[in-house]
Amino acid sequence: MRHLSEEELEQAIEDAQSADETRLVRRLCFIKNLYQGDTRKQAGRRVGISRSTTRRWARAWNDDGVEGLRPRFGGGRPPKLTPTQFDELCGILEEDQPWTPQAIHALIEDRYDVTYHPAHLSRKLRAAGMNYAKPRPMDPRSPADADEILAERLTEALGEDDHDTEEDDPVVLGFFR
Incomplete structure (x- = not known):
């Protein structure tokens, strides 16, 4: 059934492309192929769909035109937690930082009565701009003047105190395997 002229169909395809409705564009291209004289099988092959899908799309077009071809389901399971x-x-x-992954899972289960797989929860938190991180507190055994001690020891090790002549070879430190 021809609900639209070829020009109107072309405009509908352009509108769907500009609205970034790729699934609708594909379905309208299938109809355009039918308008140009292809059989359902040929039109379906051009857009890469099965015979049963060509039947469904043709029936949807005949019943409701462009609106019949518009996808109704966005896909995917609804989230367990609402956006709020x-x-x-x-x-x-x-x-209340820091949190361990186990504490986050316990909080979600206690507060919202929902469980998430650990890998999925970490993906959701990363998508929200959060990352698991290990806090690195100061070692209580280190002295308060650790930086000065390190600088002093480096000075001694490099022999910077007794640089009397400029002919000395520079000391190069490195780690080798």
Whole structure:
């Protein structure tokens, strides 16, 4: 059934492309191939779909035109936490740092009664701009003047105190295997 003229169909394809509706563009190209005289099988082969899909798309076009071809399902499982809950979680994590991964999982389960796979939760947190990090506190055994001691020892090791002549070869430090 010809719901649109060829010019209107071409305009519908351009509109779908500008709206970044790639799935609709593909379906409209299938219809355009039918308009140009292809059989359903040939038109389907050109856009890379199966025979059963050509039947569904042709029926959707005949019943409702462009709107019949518009995809209705965005795909994917809905998130376990609502966007508001996830924002609240991120606020809690930023406020009371540091958190271990196990503590984050326990918090989510206690507060929202939801569980996530550890790899998926880390992906979600990275996408929100958060990263797991290990805090590195100062070693309590190190002396308060550790930087001065290091500088003094380096000076001694490099022999910088007794640079009387300029003919001395410079000392090069390195690590070799």
